[in-house]
Amino acid sequence: MSAIYQFPETSAKAATQVFSRRALIPTGQKNLWHIQSGIVRTITYLEDGTVVTLGVWSAGDVVGDALSAIEPYIIECLSSVEVTPFSLGQNHQLIETLTSHIEQTEELMVIRSQKSIDAMLMKLLGWLAKKFGKTIENGKLIDLRITNQDIADMLGPTRVTISRALTQLEEQGVIKRLPLHRIVLCEEEFLGCAS
Numbered sequence: 001m002s003a004i005y006q007f008p009e010t011s012a013k014a015a016t017q018v019f020s021r022r023a024l025i026p027t028g029q030k031n032l033w034h035i036q037s038g039i040v041r042t043i044t045y046l047e048d049g050t051v052v053t054l055g056v057w058s059a060g061d062v063v064g065d066a067l068s069a070i071e072p073y074i075i076e077c078l079s080s081v082e083v084t085p086f087s088l089g090q091n092h093q094l095i096e097t098l099t100s101h102i103e104q105t106e107e108l109m110v111i112r113s114q115k116s117i118d119a120m121l122m123k124l125l126g127w128l129a130k131k132f133g134k135t136i137e138n139g140k141l142i143d144l145r146i147t148n149q150d151i152a153d154m155l156g157p158t159r160v161t162i163s164r165a166l167t168q169l170e171e172q173g174v175i176k177r178l179p180l181h182r183i184v185l186c187e188e189e190f191l192g193c194a195s
Helices: 089-112 117-132 148-155 159-171 188-194
Strands: 017-019 033-037 039-045 051-058 074-077 081-085 133-136 139-142 175-178 182-186
Touching (some): 051 089, 089 117, 089 148, 117 133, 117 148, 148 159, 159 175
Antiparallel strands (some): 017 081, 033 081, 039 051, 133 139, 175 182
């Protein structure tokens, strides 16, 4: 059985801040907040204005943009909420580890929330290129042996749908598929690299 992590007691009640329902808790300076009471949700917006819920949190949880790479990162109160500032202090290593896992989960959640298969696929390929890509002459080589089924498993649609979308992107010159299930995401100036 794993031990439950106990957050340190806050020394000053004066540091407690109260927010009403639907209020936004401040972010933007890598703030962390320890929720004393109430419920909040963390959200972001897609380019088309679609709201994506990243999580729902309550008393005992810690939230804040220091735990996220998503922009914008918004903390909205779903009830009256009391929070206290949470300092990294000696917990810095723990926070770095948790942040890495949370960031990846959130990024994939936002990618999967895209409205179209093409947008979902392009966001995923961009994310994979950023995370695992190598710059080459005509774009970014996603140096992973990633099958159409692997991509379908990440995004949700069927393998056939992903295969069709990848073929379309290749015909448009956006990607080039290489042997061993590797993909080159072409730079704008190299859109003809798939020819």
